Amino acid sequence: MKQSTLLRLTLPGLAMITLAACSHKSPAHQEGGEMAVEVAMPVTDSITIYKTYPGYISANASAAVVGRVNGTLLTRTYDGGSLVKKGQVLFTIEPTKYRDAVQQASAALQTAKSEYEYASNQYAAMKKALESDAVSQMDVIHAQSSMEQAEAAIKQAQASLSTAQTNLGYCTVRAPITGHITTSTVDPGSFISGEGAPFTLAQIYDDSKVVIIFQIEDTQYQRMLNSRGTSDESSYRHVPLTFTDTLPHSYTADLFYTAPTIDKSTGTLELKAQVDNPYGELRDGMYVTVHLPYDTDPKAILVRDASIGTDQLGKYLYVVNDSDKVIYTPIKVGDLYNDTLRVVTEGITPQSRYVTSALLKVRNGMPVNPVIK
Incomplete structure (x- = not known):
């Protein structure tokens, strides 16, 4: 009996709840x-308004690290891909042959100086003897010629010494510029021949700043001139760049070069822009999309x-x-x-x-x- 009472009380309550729910519309x-x-x-x-162009990155500068002498490569003092500073020692080449050449050239210079000193004194004595008719004019001329030959020998010896010292200096190979360096083309212990033609040991890329190279159509270039004018240089600063994969930092470029001629085979004009690369994220050869401004839409x-x-x-x-x-x-x-x-x-x-x-x-x-x- 209690159970049926509860049912009678519950059913009206459910009906009221249902009616209340139906009285509210969904928002x-x-x-x-x-x-x-x-x-x-x-x-x-x-x-x-921008138009996009594909381009690629080139290092601001690059230089080959070369061996200019013959000899065995003794040491390599860097790791491939690392940043090296201008003047940093990168390789050493066996110097014995070139050190001996410096000593020989130095000795030859001392000999030439001694011969010049003797010839100079002889010439002075001959001129004095000529005043008392002790020697002939021909003897004086001969003494002067000997002195001048000795003087020329000094200059030749100095040149030979300079060449020998230069070659000895080439035995220590230094970085010509600051930048990231490639791996070495040879390992220590290898013999290189650099006297006839420089032997490339590695390549350095200065990417503290990089250059963006891209081409635009001839018609687009004319449209840019008509819409902005050649004097509006600010339009070509901070040009947006994007990459295939998003980089940790964003980059913009400043245009600094417009080719003087149109490529007749493609009908395009080459442009270059420079970008600071403080984080070292941009590397030579990377592809980039340039968003070049050419007009405004008010x-x-x-x-x-x-x-x-x-x-x-x-x-x-x-x-x-x-x-x-x-x-x-x-x-x-x-x-x-x-x-x-x-x-x-x-x-x-x-x-x-x-x-x-x-x-x-x-x-x-x-x-x-x-x-x-």
């Missing part, structure tokens, strides 16, 4: 059952990039019309702006309301309850 719907969706109006702003239409869909026909937006129905709207887009907005060049107007949420739930022709955010 996602309005009268008629339309789903509430967030919409936004495009942003209209003055922006710089009334560009911008929408949230996340709201743009892609299908087989291309890019599209869901636009809500004046009857609050969703309309599938194909669009054409431009570059990304401020990381989150995308330029729309065709398909919508500044007054268009486009869907920003529930993109997977809305369909073309579907009535909705638009909520502007």
Whole structure:
């Protein structure tokens, strides 16, 4: 009996709860059952228009590390890929042969100086003897010639000594510039022949700054001149760069070179831009995309990039019309702006309301309850 009483009390309570639940409409719907969706109006702003070009990175400077003498490679004092400083010792080559040559040249110079001193004194004595007619004029001339020959011998000996010292110096191979160095082409213990032609031991790349090299079309160059003028150099500073994979830091480049001629075979013009590389992330040979500014759009239409869909026909937006129905709207887009907005060049107007949420739930022709955010 108690059980039936409880049932009679519970059933009305459940009915009241059910009625209360039915009396509250879901916040996602309005009268008629339309789903509430967030919409936004495009942003209209003055922006710089960019065109992208593929390019590649070249080191600011590079230099070959070479051996200029013959001999056995004794030591290598660096690790491949490391940063070396200008003047740093990188290799040593067996110096015995060239040290002996320096000693021989030094001895020859001392001999030449002694011979010159004797010839000079002889010439002075002959001139004095000529005053008392003790010798003939021909003897004086002969003494003078001997002195001049001895003087020339000194210069020749000095040149030979200088050459010998230079060759001895080549036995210690130093870095010609500061930069990152490649691995050695030979190992210590190998014999190299560098006297006839320099023998390349390694290559150094100075990438403290790097150069971006890319080509633009002849017509694009003319368009840039017409839209900006040749005197607007500020337009070509801080040109944005992007890479295949996102790097830890962002980079911009300053244009500094325009080729004086158009390549007739391709109809393109070569440009170069320089980039500081303080973190050492940019390396010779890397590919890069250059976003070159060439014009401004004072009334560009911008929408949230996340709201743009892609299908087989291309890019599209869901636009809500004046009857609050969703309309599938194909669009054409431009570059990304401020990381989150995308330029729309065709398909919508500044007054268009486009869907920003529930993109997977809305369909073309579907009535909705638009909520502007």
